[in-house]
Amino acid sequence: MSRPRSIQWKAGPEYGRSHENMSSVSxxxxxxxxxxxxxxxxxxxxxxxxxxxxxxxxxxxxxxxxWKIPIEEWHARLFPLKSGPQQLPRRLVAAEDRVYVTLGLDAPVSELDAATGKVLTTFEDTAHSEELLYSGGKLIVVTHVGPGVRPYQGLLPAGRRGFVLAERAIDVAGSRSVTLIDAATGKTVWKTPPGPVVPLTTAVDDGRMFHLSGDQLVCVEMANGKTLWARDVAAKAVKSGTAHSPTLLVHQGVVYVALGETLTARDVQTGDEMWSAPCAKAAYVAPASIFIVNGLIWDVDVGGEPYRPGSNRETVNRAYTGYDLRTGEVRKTIPVSGEHGYAIMHHRCHIPRASGGFIITSFPGIEFFDVASGEVTHDSWIRGACLYGFMPANGLLYTPPHPCACYTQGKLTGYWAVAGVRDRPGVDAQKPARLQKGPAYAKAVAPRPAAGEWPTCRGDAARSGTTKVSVPAAVKTLWRADIGGNLSQCVIAGGKLFVASIENHTVHALDAVSGRRLWNYTAGGRVDSAPTFYQGTIIFGCRDGYVYCLTAESGELVWRFRAAPTDERCVVYDQVESVWPVHGSVLIQDDVLWFCAGRSSYLDGGLLVYRLNPRTGEMLSVTRVDSLGPDDEQPPITPTMLARLDMEGAKPDVLSCDGKHVFMRHWAFDLGGTSIKQNIDHLFSVTGFLDASWFRRTYWIYGRIYVSGAQGWASTGNARPTGRIMSVDEDRIFGFGRDRYPPAPSSKHQMYVTGEKEVFFAAARMGDGAAASPAETDAAVAEPRPRRAGKGNPSAAPGKNYEWAIPADIQVRCMVLAGEGGDKRLIVAGARGDWVISQEAYEGKMGSVLRVMSVADGKTIAEQDLPALPVFDGMSAAGGRLYFALKDGTILCMGGTR
Structure with missing residues (x-):
């Protein structure tokens, strides 16, 4: 078991669905x-x-x-996050070549072939199963007597009459039985009479089963189901819910029970008490944490709030205590206090883990406590899922998706498997071999793109989504071409259209006037975003770790540059990629090509930001963004960063430039490639320009930083122009997004409950010399500031500077600001219907629409249907025409009369 330093693989989903509701990972x-x-x-x-x-x-x-199998009904998704249910992680067991699982909320246990997912057997005697264990060929199942579930009604969105969610949740009350099944024959060996079996307390070892039942600890012989002994315990004094319960484990002839604030050891043969000692009452909204590591039983107290600057929590001191297994004597303690630099109010909402001589906790991220040396290391940039946590296994660390808003600027999202440090050459290794010249290397190039074209992602280096060429209010379909696959935004220059079919690894060129297909080029991996046109060439990054330069005329290779320091591959979202991928959309600024390779400033040596000569592929400079210190440790989180639940760190993105600085999300470089501290307003997305998930705790922002935390993310959103998608010109910011962000307590769901709604808006730019908003300063606070009314908008906040805001009745997926002076218009495209509650509306199945709006007040000038929903940010404008990349794999060109 090693600390996380290298990617093994990555999959989805990218986010847990809600922080205030039940975890997306069971x-x-x-x-x-x-x-x-x-x-x-x-x-x-x-x-x-x-x-x-x-x-x-x-x-x-x-x-x-x-393989993948759908589960038709599972636990109520509106169930409160901090109520668990902690029973769900015990519904799945893998044993050798078999998987045992309940394929429904109150379904019986099924046996599956682990290789194929085929259901081999369903054990009908196990209806309403809640917990599974497997030992020695026997399946032990805790079943609820009766349905074991109850109707559950969570908070529903405001103003949507008739919308209901018929959900069900686990019923903690009631009786339970324990059933033992011979896994080989499928026959029930025995079943205990119904009784007050306490959830999460069943354990088996060496032919015996143990559990708490009411106010007794019971030992049952697995061979015949007979009770060998029962001993009184104070279980009735402990309220057992879906979020927590007592903890029981068995090891080498001793059964240990953490109950209340006492850890008790009993002889498995007689049930007699051997010793007792103090222990933590519980983990944070999770069962008590006791582990056997290096020959001691450890009480891991993670239930409180150990550290937060500016409060008395700084002085809190506690210890992880290692007891002698047989006598209960304290053999070792590991002090835990504010000196460890914890940067969160509480442990994450799941139990810790123990593996390979480490106790592994999750206060801010993942901490490794070496029980032999007492040393602790921190990795706050990675964490597990709510309720479940993370899994150390196979020498790797598996971290499933979370919905967390802490440390957003540096923290990983998605489903990861990570490994320890790998021995690799440095960034300059094999430097001469990294540039490969193609057959078109010496060919002449054409002039720069003409005015009014769309030569790069979002139209320009600033990624403004703006063009000075006007588009007629009334447009019609001029042509439509079927490319196939998941398409990128289109680039239009030199009379041609260029688009990437992302999953198919191809870049296509079409005649921009007629839609006739001209050529295509297949790269070595996904091309995840639009290519860039430069002096008669098309340049794009690829997930294979290379940057490609092709002739725009014929698609011949001019050069290919390996941005990855070594040609090492991994699997990401089920396709092979480089460990150091490059986004498709690269940046050209002052005849210098910019791009970033890598996944995180904390993984695989960090991020590599390159500057190249775009005509020759010659490397001008490379800047490593590595957030680990010289000792490969995460630097201490400063009080300033801690105050806003943030940390140093960077993740790659489509780079942007304001003519003086290059930006990568919140990170900035001067034009020479040197990382700089920036205090400059710019358009960016905290999750990256390409993120189309619309996770509710994120947004695009015109500002400087994003403040993290359970309420900090809302504070920033209420202080700055933010939205799902935005376009920016010299004076104003136009966008589509929520009118406000309720700073919900982390235990209370408020999404759309309090009446927040989507709006179209226009806001004045503050200018680079303006003071930072309170949410962006070192004295950032969690509470949102009072709002100030703007024209037509009663919920505008300080710093937003709204000129107007009007309710949005469509789900906007694309936005372009086109024209100058009186011809300037805001053009949007998206889906009809209430996408907040309707899957059909969200997927565009209720119709898609193109709308032209007045920049003066947002009123509709013209509107017409689209044949399919555009991909996110899939509209381009050039030469008075609109070009759409649609989700059905086609390109649509619309304009005035020919």
């Missing part, structure tokens, strides 16, 4: 070189959209998806 287990998981893969944009629960299997080392 269980993750591993056996036989496979990883199995139960996750909700429904849209992260709205928790009210239908859940899509799946049981899936992946190769444990490559991450390749092996």
């Amino acid at each position: 269980a993750v287990v591993s056996a036989g070189g496979r990883v199995f998981s139960i996750m909700d893969e429904g849209p992260a944009a709205s928790i009210y959209l239908p859940a899509r629960w799946f049981l899936s299997a992946r190769d444990a080392f490559s991450g390749v998806l092996l």
Whole structure:
């Protein structure tokens, strides 16, 4: 087991669906070189959209998806996050070449072939199962007597009459039985009478089963189901809910019970008490944490709030205590205090783990406590899922998706398997061999793109989504071409249109006037965004770790540059990629080509930001953005960063430039490639320009930084112009997004409950010399500031400077600001219907629309239907025409009369 320093693989979903509601991850287990998981893969944009629960299997080392089975009904998704239910992780067991699982909320246990996912057997005697264990060929099942579930009604969005969610949740009350099944024959061996079995307390070892039942600890012989002994305990004094319960484990002839604030050891033969000692009452909204590591039983107290600057929590001191297994004597303690630099109010909402001589906690991220040396290391940039946590297995660390808003600027998102440090050459190794010249290397190039073209992602280096060429209010279809696949935004220059078919690894060229296909080029991996036109060439990055330069005329290779320091591959979203991928959309500024290779400033040596001569492919400079210190440790989180629950760190993005600085999300460089501290307003997305998920705790912003934290993210959004998508000109910011961000307590769901709504808006730019908003200063606070009314907008906040804001009745996926002076118009495209509650509307199945709006007040000038929903940010404007990349794999060109 090693600390996370290298990618092994990555998969999805990219985010958990909600922070205030039930976790999207119920269980993750591993056996036989496979990883199995139960996750909700429904849209992260709205928790009210239908859940899509799946049981899936992946190769444990490559991450390749092996099979996936839908689960039609699972636990109520509007269930409060901090109420668990902690029983769900115990519904999935993997044993050798078999998987045992409940394929429904109150379904019986099914046995699956681990290699194929085929259901082999369903054990009908196990209806209403809640917990599964497997030992020695026997399946132990805790079943609820009766349905075991109850109707559950969560908070619903305001103003949507008739919208209901018929959900069900686990019923903690009631009686339970324990059933033992011979896994080989499928026959029930025995079943205990119904009784007050306490959830999460069943354990087996060496032919015996133990659990708490009411106010007794019970030992049952597995061979025949007979009770061997029962001892009174104070279980009735402990309220058992879906979020927590007592903890019981068995080891080498001793059964240990953490109950209340006491850890008790009993002899498994007689039930007699051997010793007792103090222990933590519980983890943070999770069962008490006791582990056996290096021959001691450890009480891991993570239930409180150990550190937060500016409060008495700084002085809190506690210890992880290691007791002698047989006598209960204290053999070792690991002090835990503010000196460890914890940067969160509480432990994450799941139990810690123990593996390989480490106790692994999750206060801000993932901390490794070495029980032998007492040393602690921090990695706040990676964390597990709410409720479940993370899984150390197979020498790797598996971290499923989370909905966290802490440390957003540097923290990983998605489903990761990470490994320790790998020995690799430095960034300058094999430098001469990294440039490969193609057959068109010496050919002449054409002039720069003409005015009014769309030569790069979002139209220009600033990624403004703006063009000075006007587009007629009334347009019609001029042509439509079927490219196929998931398409990028289109680039139009030199009379041609260029687009990437992302999953198919291809870049296509079409005649911009007629739509006639001219050529295509297949790269070595995904091309995830639009290419860039430069002096008769097309340049794009690729997920294979290379940057390609082709002639725009014929698609011949001019040169190819390997941005990855070594040609090392991994699997990401089920395709092979470089460990150091490059986004498709590269930046040209002052005849210098910019791009970034890598995944995180904390993984695989960090990010590499390159400057190249775009005509020759010659490397001008490379800047490493590495957030680890010389000792490969995460630097201490400063009080300033801690105050806003943030940390140093960077993730790659499509780079942008204001003519003086190059930006990568919140990060900045001067034009020589040197990282600089920036205090400059610019358009960026905290999750990257290409993120189309619309996770509710993120947005695009015209500002300087994004303040993290359970309420900090809302504070920033209420202080600055923010939206789902935005376009910016010299004076104003136009956007589509929520009118406000309720700073909900982390335990209370408020998404759309308080009446927040989507709006179109126009806001004045503050200018680079303006003071930072309070949410962006070192004295950032969590509470939003009082709002100030703007024209037509009663909910505008200080710093937003709204000129107007009007309700939005469509889900905007694309936005372009086109024209100058009186001809300037805001053009948007998206889906009809209430996408917050309707999956059909969210997917564009209720119709898609193109709308032309007045920049003066947002009023509709013209509107017409589109044949399909555009991809996110999939509209371009050039030569008075509009070009759309549609989700059906086609390109649509619209304009005035020919």
